[in-house]
Amino acid sequence: EVQLVESGGGLVRPGGSLSLSCAASGFTSSRHSMNWVRRAPGKGLEWVSSISWDSSSTSYADSVRGRFTISRDDAKSSLYLQMSSLRAEDTAVYFCTREGSTSCSTTSCYIDFWGQGTLVTVSS
Amino acid sequence: DIQMTQSPSTLSASVGDRVTITCRASQSISSWLAWYQQKPGQAPKLLIYMASSLQSGVPSRFSGSGSGTEFTLTISSLQPDDFATYYCQQYNSYPWTFGQGTKVEIK
Numbered sequence: 001e002v003q004l005v006e007s008g009g010g011l012v013r014p015g016g017s018l019s020l021s022c023a024a025s026g027f028t029s030s031r032h033s034m035n036w037v038r039r040a041p042g043k044g045l046e047w048v049s050s051i052s053w054d055s056s057s058t059s060y061a062d063s064v065r066g067r068f069t070i071s072r073d074d075a076k077s078s079l080y081l082q083m084s085s086l087r088a089e090d091t092a093v094y095f096c097t098r099e100g101s102t103s104c105s106t107t108s109c110y111i112d113f114w115g116q117g118t119l120v121t122v123s124s
Numbered sequence: 125d126i127q128m129t130q131s132p133s134t135l136s137a138s139v140g141d142r143v144t145i146t147c148r149a150s151q152s153i154s155s156w157l158a159w160y161q162q163k164p165g166q167a168p169k170l171l172i173y174m175a176s177s178l179q180s181g182v183p184s185r186f187s188g189s190g191s192g193t194e195f196t197l198t199i200s201s202l203q204p205d206d207f208a209t210y211y212c213q214q215y216n217s218y219p220w221t222f223g224q225g226t227k228v229e230i231k
Contacts (some may be wrong), residue, residue: 035220045160045168046213047220059218097168103174108215110158112179114167 002026002113004096008116016086016122022079022096023116030054030074032123033099033108038092039117048094050108063091086122093117117124126214130223136231140193143199145226147212156216159188159197163208163226171210172197202228205220 010021022037036048049070050059058070069082078095100112127150137143138147147157155175160168170179172188172206175195207230212223 039138045162045213045222047222050218052221069210080160091145100173103177105154105156105216107217108220110213110215111160112170114169114171117173118168 002098004098004113004115006094006096006115006118009094009120011121011123012086012123016124017082017084018086018094018120019093020081020083020118020120021096024077024079024096024098027098029072029077032101034072034079035097035099035111035112036070036079036091037095037097037114038120039095040089040092043092046092050099051079073100084119086120088122091120091122092118125216125217125219126153128212128214128221128223130210130212130226131139132226133224134227134229135181137202139202139204140230141202141231143202143206143228145197145210145212145228146221147190147197148194148212149193149195149214153216155183155191155215157190157195158213160213161185161206161208168211170202185194199228 002024005023012018032053035050051070067085071080095117096115097111098113099109129148151216157175159172176188187198209225209227
């Protein structure tokens with residue numbers, strides 16, 4: 001069974017840093033591109049960042065570029081999101097997601113599994 | 125960026141109703157569209173990918189159609205478990221973008 005379990009969320013002050021982790025199990029993580037997607041309170045889903053299956057390519061939303069860094073360690077079946085210079089508008093539930101591996105566009109694939117999410121609250 | 129516009133934002137329906145949700149892209153995305161269902165406190169769940177392909181394990185009452193810029197998600201006979209929020213998402217190009225969501229409520 002595919003499982004994605006996020007950790008590392010919590011309360012942080014504006015300007016602070018936080019690191020999220022996602023433990024993957026039930027599949028070979030090195031065969032899939034992975035992503036972070038967030039949902040702010042009362043709002044819809046927002047894509048944050050993606051990393052290719054071989055770590056050769058990363059992409060970021062304009063709202064986080066230069067402040068967030070995505071990485072992965074397939075030996076540990078883990079995905080990470082290092083967040084710095086946090087702002088109130090970064091407050092959200094952050095979901096770790098897996099991309100499918102079939103029926104993909106030239107750039108990416110759909111999300112076929114989501115974790116339960118971890119809450120990040122940026123507040124003084 | 126490609127903008128995704130869903131309608132309606134909220135939909136009130138009864139068990140057994142046929143329900144249709146529309147998603148429009150600001151430019152052509154071919155068939156690179158997915159639909160997700162999210163219930164309160166739960167992770168989103170993939171329903172449809174490539175505009176019309178049903179994800180394994182998803183009931184056949186869900187169907188998707190469309191290509192280019194206009195897409196629809198149809199629930200042929202609404203069941204109690206289907207009251208949730210539905211999102212479309214384009215994966216034609218980065219940045220990925222989602223529709224704002226359609227909440228399906230009990231009438």
